[in-house]
Amino acid sequence: MKIGILGGGQLGRMLLQAAFNYPVELHVLDPDPQAPCAAATPYFKTGSLQDEATVYAFGKQVEVLTIEIENVNVAALKRLQAEGVKVYPQPHVIETIQDKRLQKQFFVQHQIPTAPFVLIDHPSDLHKHANFLPAFMKVGKGGYDGRGVLPLHSPADFAQAFQAPSLLEKAADIHKEISVIVARNEAGEVRAFPPVEMVFDPQLNLVDYLLSPAQLTEEQAAEAQSIACRLIEALDMVGILAVEMFLNRDGSLWVNEVAPRPHNSGHHTIEANYTSQYEQHLRAITNMPLGCTDSRCAAAMVNLLGEAGHYGAVYYRGLKRALARKGVYVHLYGKAETKPGRKMGHVTLIDDDPDSLQANIRYIKEVLKVESRAAVSGNPQE
Template identity: 90%
Template sequence: MKIGILGGGQLGRMLLQAAFNYPVELHVLDPDPQAPCAAATPYFKTGNLQDEAAVYAFGKQVEVLTIEIENVNVAALKRLQAEGVKVYPQPEVIETIQDKRRQKQFFEEHQIPTAPFVLIDYPQELYKHEGFLPAFMKVGKGGYDGRGVLLMRTAKDFVHAFEAPSLLEKAADIEKEISVIVARNEAGEVRAFPPVEMVFDPQLNLVDYLLSPAQITNAQAAEAQAIACRLIEAFQMVGILAVEMFLNRDGSLWVNEVAPRPHNSGHHTIEANYTSQYEQHLRAITGMPLGCPDSRCPAAMVNLLGEAGHQGAVYYRGLKRALARKGVYVHLYGKAETKPGRKMGHVTIIDDNLQSLKASIRYIKEVLKVESRPADSAPA
């Protein structure tokens, strides 16, 4: 079976790695000839993911087409679907999720708990909603990895407002941020992974590390999984859906955002779960039975981000020290160049003891650094 992936980043690379165990041929389209997938498959092509002709031509060569990034040309996907190519997730799902305004309206229409919000077409409209503050302004289209989000504490912050159509979302009283990965296949079988707890870097607004399972009650975990299952059923989506949620201090759960693809909050599943999110996505889009998503053991995932002040040829300081620690699995994404805050890899840690697991998180964050050095430097 020929499968096409729109996007050749690290998520596509890990999907390729999972696919090596199955009788499938994966083709990849990405605008960057040096993308992480480029060296991982002979079927790599360069092309603009927003160009309708390029996406359509690529999709005509495969039987199943999927994504590892939402910013793709939906018109081409709709044409391909109409002509018999299986496009998973479906173009209508991608189109809804591409626009945070439509995404929030979808939650509301299907009784999915989410933060109260109002739609903002022009910055001047913000002054009608001063009583809604504090709140977050989120641009409808184009925001990614924390970009396109502004905290509005008072009306004085309105001068920084986005000019594009946006939404104003009531600030949640957050106790924890969690994520549930859920999958659905062509037959309608649904399986949810255990919730994970995400801890964010306050400067970069990216996940710093996560804990699996999340340190929440069994009832809260079950509710989070139930919400994720309801949501993927509402979309009637085929594939993997990452559902990010706020656990508020009053015990309520609000869906924040969703991603219709493998996700940063599921990296740990490669080592820590019976079925990884990547294998599960592959199973879902090819009509295979879904695998067991349960955890094998407690785990953590630490993102490896480019260090501040470093840009250029990548050098992994402390790699040998990190690899010497029990239960540590290093995943590097094959990116030759680093820059501050760039996702360069991740480390999964497995440990049955929560306290020593947290100690290993601190150790990895202390010893393993992504820096820039001459290309001939050896890892330390």
């Protein structure tokens, strides 16, 4: 079966790795000729993901078309779907999730718990909602990895407001941020992974590390999985969906945002679960039985981000020291150049002892650094 992936980043690379065990041929389209997928498949093509003609021509060569990034041309996907190409997730799902305004309205229409919000068509609208503060202004389209989110504490912050259609979301009283990965195949079978707990870098607004399973009560974990299952069924979606949620201090769960593709919060599943999120996505879009989502053991995942002040050809300082540690699995994404905050890889840590797991998280964060070749002296792998 010929499967096309729109996007050739690290998520596509790990999807390719999972596909090696199946009778499928994966083709990849990405605008960057040096994308992580470029060296991983002979069926890599360079081209724009936003150009309708390019996406359409690429999709006509495959039987199933999927994504590893949401910012793609939906008009081309609709044409392909109408002409018999299986597009998963479906174009209507991608279109809804591309726009946070539509996404939030969908949650309300389908009784999915989420933070109270108001739509902002123009920055001047903010003054009508001064009593809604503190809140977060989120741009409707184009935001990712913390970009396109602006905290508003008082009307004095309105001067920094986005000039594009946005939404104003009530600040949650967050106890923990969690994520549930859920999958659904063509036959309608649905399976959710155990919730994970995400700890964010306060400066970069990216996941610093995550813990699996999340430290929740059985009731909270079951409710989070139930919400994720209800959401993927409401979307009538085929594929894998990452559902990020707030666990508030009053015990309530609110869906924050969703991503209709493999996700940073599911990387640990490669080593820590019976089925990885990548294999599960392949099973879903090819209508195979979904795999067991149970955890094999407790785990953590640490993101490897480019160090501040480092640009250019990449060096991994401390790689040998990291690999010498028991239960450490290093995944590097094959990106030739680093810059501050860029996702360059991740490390999965396996350990059933919570104290030992936390010690290993601290160890990896201390010894393994993503630096630039020009700024490094000595052996970066020491």
